[in-house]
Amino acid sequence: MTEQNQTKTNRLVVRLATAAIAMFGFGFALVPLYDVFCDITGLNGKNFSQGPADVASVDRSRTVKVQFVTVNPADMPWEFKPTLRSMRVYPGEDQTTTFYAKNSTAEWMVAQAVPSVTPSEAAPYLHKVNCFCFDRQPLDAGTDTEMPLLFVVDPELPEHISTITLSYALYDLTDDQKVTQLTLDNDKGRTSL
Amino acid sequence: MATVDVDLPHVKDEDPHHHGPAKGLGRWLYTTNHKDIGSMYLIFSLSMFMIGGIMALIIRAELFQPGLQLVEPNFFNQMTTMHGLIMVFGAVMPAFVGLANWMIPMQIGAPDMALPRMNNWSFWILPFAFLILLSSLFMPGGAPNFGWTFYAPLSTTYAPESVTFFIFGVHIMGASSIMGAINIIATILNMRAPGMTLMKMPLFVWTWLITAFLLIAVMPVLAGVVTMMLMDIHFGTSFFNAAGGGDPVLFQHVFWFFGHPEVYIMILPAFGIISEIIPTFARKRLFGYSSMVYAVASIALLSFVVWAHHMFTVGMPLVGEVFFMFATMLIAVPTGVKVFNWVATMFRGSMTFETPMLFAIAFVVLFTIGGFSGLMLAIAPADFQYHDTYFVVAHFHYVLVPGAIFSIMAATYYWLPKWTGHQLNETMGKLHFWLSFVGVNVTFFPMHFVGLAGMPRRIPDYALQFADFNSMASVGAFIFGFSQLVFIYNVIQNVRAGEKATAQVWDGAQGLEWTIPSPAPYHTFSKPPKVD
Incomplete structure (x- = not known):
């Protein structure tokens, strides 16, 4: 290879290697991009609003059925269920319901529920004013609790949606919690995610 | 047609630096010669093909009858996993890199690859x-x-301990592929003989150039996704762990962002090989050369915007399903261009049916079947029925076995006389072809039926009504598997002895590689040839 060709090759190789490294970074950039994309489009049923809802008036011309579903991952021994399976609500009206959780093991445990809304189109219209899923829930061995959920269905919910399903998966965070406790010496169960 | 001129100046050993290969094991360990490295890649690929093939036969033996006969379900799952990984990353990809090493410098008139030392390392x-x-x-x-x-959380939360070794293995093979791709791009862009413009390059070179760019774009994403797994497993992150705010569906998106271009990485070089072989044995120029180049380029570009058709059932919104459905169907257009061009090349050609041509024609027919079942899978509403059934297995085996693998075999038979200097044993070659052709179809065609009837993939046991088609598929698999011994016999025989091959080898063959003697000398094109 001539010298000139060699420099040309070196430059090309540097550029291609940079491209490869950039693509490695892009792989990681897909993670926040994915969240942003889901937030903007409301895909994935994750972008519900939290905190006080800014709802003008109650729409009494129609009702929406809100269903509650709970899921325990395979390694989660708690009893976890909604007190009501479903509610019929007016859009714009404040609603309260509770979920029941029981730590049936002989160990102190911490759990947190992760919500998801179906259809995902409805997710931005389900305002959670207060939700047990905002915080970690500690429970002593054998104890149980009722966990509150305050929510409002936005009156601007598209007309064709008549049923919203709110699903919670309850995850065991006991190990995480122990680690956090050791490192941060935090108040038990009040460490928010 | 190129005339044979064995007295070309570039084939003479005039330079005292040009010597033959070193002796012994050192030749293979330290070699920077593209032909040696190409051979090593091909031998490596063949041994991986055999190992992955044995795993496939274990799978088919278990599935010969309903019920559990031979292996534990967990071992069965290890076999399906390892079979897939080894065939994709160990057999198909290294075989194409090996062919690229051997043929690209010879086809563009370069003395070697641009980065010979890195070549050895990769x-x-x-x-x-x-x-x-x-x-x-x-x-x-x-x-x-x-x-x-390796969908998370199966590969993270529920994975066996050995997953870390798998992750490092993937890292290393990814590094190897990226280095190989950089080398191929540098060779093609900087090492062409004077007069070899881009649009005069043989199609095998063109398809590999595009494939190499795909590799650089997506292998790092694969490295990224396994790194995220590693961090989830060992360092307490939650990329894919919903309990920590992650999302398992994210894994599928990142994986298939790599995975879909990956399937084109495994088929584009095959398109190049077939575009070399069909004109040779039809004794006509390739029909629509430039449309072939543009078709390959557009397939490569489209491959980045179709990934979610692998995951129609994750609960995507309608807009997403429709977008990915139509984007996927769009790929049928450039692919159709290629198939029609191959047929048009054969049309009214004076065809002969030597072994490479038989494999090439079988490629066109059977790859098209695989393409059509792919179109069926692209239809989002229908995919809910086909998803994760044997129909998917039938589809991707039709594009990978009589697609990628047949093209590699066609390429081996086509260029073997150039590598070894011995003419092929046509009788044995045809025997291998017909056994493989029958074996492949008996194996994979019935899978369409059991898939449509609802048999799920990756299971060691199945409902009774699938028994007949499964035993048929198992018989076919054993025919196909054992007929590869004929292939190994053919190659070994050809390396050892055979009728002396001319430089031209095939009388319709065009291109620079046929101007150098057979077997190709250890160093070729030390002085660049003139291409006009």
Whole structure:
């Protein structure tokens, strides 16, 4: 290879290697991009609003059925269920319901529920004013609790949606919690995610 | 047609630096010669093909009858996983890199690859990657058992301990592929003989150039996704762990962002090979050369915007399903252009049916069947029925076995006389072809039927009504598997002895590689040839 060709090759190789490294970074950039994309489009049923809802008036011309579903991952021994399976609500009206959780093991445990809304189109219209899923829930061995959920269905919910399903998966965070406790010496169960 | 001129100046050993290969094992360890490295890649690929093939036969033996006969379900899952990983990363990809090493410098009139030392390295890390991967079979808990697509959380929360070895293996083979791709791009862009413009390059070179760009774009994403797994497993992150705010569906998106271009990485060089072989044996120029180049380029570009058709059932919104459905169907257009061009090349050609041509024609027919079942899978509403059934297995085996693998065999038979200097044994070649052709179809065609009837993939046992088609598929698999011994016999015989091959080898063959004597000397094109 001539010298000139060699420099040309070196430059090309540097550029291609940079491209490869950039693509490695892009792989990681897909993670926040994915969240942003889901937030903007409301895909994935994750972008519900939290905190006080800014709802003008109650729409009494129609009702929406809100269903509650709970899921325990395979390694989660708690009893976890909604007190009501479903509610019929007016859009714009404040609603309260509770979920029941029981730590049936002989160990102190911490759990947190992760919500998801179906259809995902409805997710931005389900305002959670207060939700047990905002915080970690500690429970002593054998104890149980009722966990509150305050929510409002936005009156601007598209007309064709008549049923919203709110699903919670309850995850065991006991190990995480122990680690956090050791490192941060935090108040038990009040460490928010 | 190119005339044979064995007195071309560039084939003479005039330069005192140009010597033959070194002796002994050192030749292979330290070599920077593109032909040596190409041969090593091909031999490596063939041995991985055999190992992956044995795993396939274990799978088919278990599935010969309903019920559990031979292996434990967990071991069965290890077999499906390892079979997929080894065939994709160990057999098909290294075979194409090996062919690229051998043929690209000879086809563009270059003395060697642009980065010969890196070339040595990118080969020699590969056996270690697969040693690491295969060693996991002997570890407590067994080898990876989560499928070659290693979906989280199966591959993170529920994975066997050996998953870390799998991750490092993938890292190493990814590094090898990226280095190989950089080398190929540098060679093609900087080392062409004077007068070899881009649009005069043989199609095998063109398809590999585009494939190499795909590799650089997506292999790092694969490295990224396994790194995220590693961090989730060992460093407490939650990329894919919903309990920590992550999302398992994210895994599928990142994986298939790599995975879909990956399937084109495994087929584009095959398109190049077929575009070399069909004109030779039809004794006509390739029909629509430039449309072939543009078709390959557009397939490569489209491959980045179709990934979610692998995951129609994850609960995507309608807009997403429709977009990915139509984007996927769009790929049928450039692919159709290629198939029609091959047929048009054969049309009214004076065709002969030597072994490479038989494999090439079988490629066109059977790859098209695989393409059509792919179109069926692209239809989002229908995919809910086909998803994760044997129909998918039938589809991708039709594009990979009589697609990628047949093209590699066609390429081997086509260029073997150039490598070894011996004419092919046509009788044995045809025997291999017909056994493979029958074996492949008997194996994979019935899978369409059981898939449509609802048999799920990756299971060691199945409902009774699928028994007949499954035993048929198993018989076909054993025919196909054992007929590859004929292939190995053919290659070994050809290396050892045979009728002396001319430089031209095939009388319709065009291109620079046919101007150098057979076997190709250790150093070729030390002085660049003139291309007009």
